[in-house]
Amino acid sequence: MSFDRIKEKLSILADAAKYDVSCSSSGSKRANDRKGLGNTTQSGICHSYTEDGRCVSLLKILLTNHCIFDCAYCITRKSNDIKRAAFKIQEVVDLTIHFYRRNYIEGLFLSSGIFKSPDYTMERLVSVAKKLRQEENFNGYIHLKSIPGASDELMYEAGLYADRLSVNIEIPTISGLKLLAPDKKHEDFLKPMKKVKNEIIKYKAERKILKSTPTYAPSGQSTQMIIGATGESDRDIMYSATHYYKEYNMRRVYYSGYIPITEDSRLPGPETQVPILRENRLYQTDWLLRFYGFSVAELLNETYQNLDLEIDPKLSWALRNLHFFPVDINNADKKMLARIPGIGMQSVSKIIQARKFRKLDWTHLKAIGIAMNRASYFIICNSREFYSKDLTPTMLKQKILKSSKSKHRALFNNQLSLFS
Known part of the structure; x- marks a missing residue:
């Protein structure tokens, strides 16, 4: 395939990936001890800064923006009239190695629209990571998006090659998901989360007994919620986030303000774009809940259901x-x-x-x-x-x-x- 076509695909699929904010990394350490290519350190990868001030980044793309679902809030929904593209597995592998050798990136963040079926899509994502690890001996950071509804077998394999896995819960409440994405089932999001959680626990236990046990998703899993597409209060959002931290051992929950990208009677109008300060206040609240000993009820209650944007x-x-x-x-x-x-x-x-x-x-x-x-x-x-x-x-x-x-x-x- 011509260089111009690859460049066109990259432009389309990198732009489509920009709406996913859950791509920072932490906690993974994949040492390069076989004279391979790259390494992953605990200092972080995507848009992060190391202690010496060095900025590190990921190649952040979709495998494809074709999708069988028609979620109202999503730019890649099947009814949207946009230019479509899809990478071949080997093309993503080659791009990752190509960019890494030129010091553009230090890892890969790979997501995808759901093409044909969840398992078909997840299998292709896993194939990219597997080729990078086994054929290219790539030890850099890999973050794979888990596809809702993917089989346990594929989720298990994904964790053997990826540093972090994540499945976006998308809408904070079940009722909101039913309104804006009626084709999707809430349990399809939870199934891969549960599998990853259980495998991480299992591998950590085995590693204590047998040091040669391979790592499994060493940087854990994360999720993302779209804020403002439905009418959830900040209290609803934080109770939902607390649930995922507690029940699925999430490393991070990300909050992405809704951006009006389509006209739909179920969605807020373009004048209701979520101020970035609301995202900031949610992240501050998240931090207080995880590290400062606060509970949701202390910060948000019946009287104060939304955060004060003026003060932290x-x-x-x-x-x-x-x-x-x-x-x-x-x-x-x-x-x-x-x-x-x-x-x-x-x-x-x-x-x-x-x-x-x-x-x-x-x-x-x-x-x-x-x-x-x-x-x-x-x-x-x-x-x-x-x-x-x-x-x-x-x-x-x-x-x-x-x-x-x-x-x-x-x-x-x-x-x-x-x-x-």
Whole structure:
């Protein structure tokens, strides 16, 4: 096939893949110990930065944008009048090696429209990874998208060659999926997730006994939700995400704001494009749930079903729970320190270590690097009084916003002007 045709396919199928945001990597370490090509390290691959500032990236493409389904929110749905293309298995292998040798990429992110059947599509995705590993001796990062409804046998094989597997749940709720993708079944998404989870657990257990046991999907699995295509609240979304973390041991859940790409009476109009700040707030909430000890019910409830776009979710929680403050920085436990606005987990560890040797004052806290423009309203330490006790939550919020010079505040103002 001519170079021009390959280039045309690459243009079409790389553009179609841009809507999938769940392509970053972490946690995988595939050493190159056989004089092969490439290696995968724990520093990450796709659009990530290593500790020395190096940016690394993936070849991110679809195997094909042909699809047998007609999901209302999807650019590649079968009823959409777009230019179609499909790579042959060997073409993807050759492109990956070609780009790697020229230092364009350090790995592959491969997804696909569902062509003919889920198993037919998944088998072709697995074949690409298998050829790269076995024929090209490629040790770089490979992320394969799991096809909903694919057989357990194919999912098992996929995990032997891919570093990470992911199946996009797409819509956060079952009712939303039925509305916008009536041809798809919710259980078809869960089946490959369950298989991957069980195989990872099994292989880890076997590896403890037999060190020669091969790795299975060493970077775990992830999923992605489209936000704003249906009417789910932020509370609905976060309860759904928590379910997938707990039940399927997800490494990451990604949140992708709905982009109006088609006219359909079931979808929001073009003026309702999701502000990127909503995505940011969901990721911040996700982080608080996984690493800061918060529960969904603390951050989102019947009264507050959606996140405040003006301020981060931890500050929003603090303003609604001022009875917990002020916190004495020299006596509070780790859990409470982590709930103070402006103090991250690294700073929590530094505070706990530092106060073993002396009482901390304002100067010490600044040196530790906490965000004083927020934290100062919620703490007391060895050298100052708590002076915001007479401020109402609204007054305190405005005071913090006024003093804040964060990029999120500037971004919020810009987006308000765009959507007003």
